[in-house]
Amino acid sequence: MMAKIQQEDRLNLAPKKFNMWIFIFTSFMFFAALTSGFIVYAGGSSAHGMNMKLPDAFMYSTAVIILSSITMFLASQAARRLQFAKQRLFLWLTIFLGIAFFAIQLYAWYYLVTKMGVYFSNPNASQSFIYVFTGMHLLHIFAGLLLLANTLWRSYRSIEQVKNLYSMQMSSIFWHFVDIIWIYLYVFLLLNQQ
Numbered sequence: 001m002m003a004k005i006q007q008e009d010r011l012n013l014a015p016k017k018f019n020m021w022i023f024i025f026t027s028f029m030f031f032a033a034l035t036s037g038f039i040v041y042a043g044g045s046s047a048h049g050m051n052m053k054l055p056d057a058f059m060y061s062t063a064v065i066i067l068s069s070i071t072m073f074l075a076s077q078a079a080r081r082l083q084f085a086k087q088r089l090f091l092w093l094t095i096f097l098g099i100a101f102f103a104i105q106l107y108a109w110y111y112l113v114t115k116m117g118v119y120f121s122n123p124n125a126s127q128s129f130i131y132v133f134t135g136m137h138l139l140h141i142f143a144g145l146l147l148l149a150n151t152l153w154r155s156y157r158s159i160e161q162v163k164n165l166y167s168m169q170m171s172s173i174f175w176h177f178v179d180i181i182w183i184y185l186y187v188f189l190l191l192n193q194q
Contacts, residue, residue, distance in 0.1 A: 020170055024177050027140065031181055034136065035188055038129045042192065050126045052118060054193050057108035061101050062186050068097035069179040072172055079168040084155060087168070091152045094175065098145045101182075105134055105141075126192070133185050140178045147171050 042049050075090035112118040112130065120131045151171040155164060 017166075017170065020173055024173070027177070028181070031133075031136070031185065034129070034133060035185075038126065038133075038188075038192070041129075042126050050130075050189075050193050051124065052116065052127065052193060054130075054189055055108045055111045055116070057104050057111055058186055058189070061104040061108065062183065064097050064101045064104060065179050065182050068094050068101065069176055071097060072175045076168050076172045079155075079165055082161070088152065088155050091148060091155065095145060095148050095152065098141060098148065098175075102138060102141055102145075105138055108134070130189065133189065137178070137182055137185060140181065144171075144175050144178050147174055 071090045071093040075087050075094060078084075078086035078090060109131065118127045118130070120128055122128060148171050151167045154167050
C-alpha cells in the first residue's frame with residue numbers, strides 16, 4: 001500500500017518538475033537575449049564598449065556562489081542518506097551564502113555608483129547592461145532563496161521522504177541554475193570589460 005502511495009506522489013510531482021525545467025529554459029533564453037543585446041549594442045562602435053574594469057566585489061560574489069553550490073550539493077546528498085540534521089545544516093549554509101551573495105552584489109552596485117561614477121542611466125548603455133544583468137540575476141537569487149527557505153521549512157516538518165527529496169531536487173536544480181547563470185554572466189562581463 002505504501003509503495004502505491006509513493007508511486008502516486010511521484011506521478012503527481014513529475015509535471016511540477018517539468019514546469020521547473022521549462023522555467024529554467026525560458027530564464028536561460030532571457031539571459032541569452034540580454035547578452036545578445038549587449039553584443040549588438042557594443043559591436044556597433046568602439047565607443048559603445050564598457051570602457052571600465054569590473055569591481056572586485058563581483059569576483060568575491062562568484063566565489064561565494066560557487067561555495068553555495070557545494071553546500072547545496074551536500075544538502076541534497078544528506079537528504080538522500082536520510083541525514084536530516086546535515087540536510088538542515090547545509091541548507092542553512094546555502095541560504096546564508098545566498099544572502100551574502102545578494103549583499104555583495106548590492107555592494108558592487110554601491111561601488112559602481114559612488115567610486116566609479118557608473119550609473120544605471122548613462123550615455124553608454126554597455127555600462128547600464130551591468131545593472132540589468134545583475135538585477136535580473138538578483139531577482140532569480142531572491143526566488144531561489146524563497147525556494148530554499150521553503151525546503152528548509154519542510155525539512156523541519158514530518159513530511160514523507162518522497163516529498164522531502166522532491167523539494168530538495170527542485171531547490172537544487174534551481175539553485176545550481178542560478179549559480180551557472182551567474183558564472184556565465186560574470187565571465188561574459190569579464191571578457192567585455194575595457
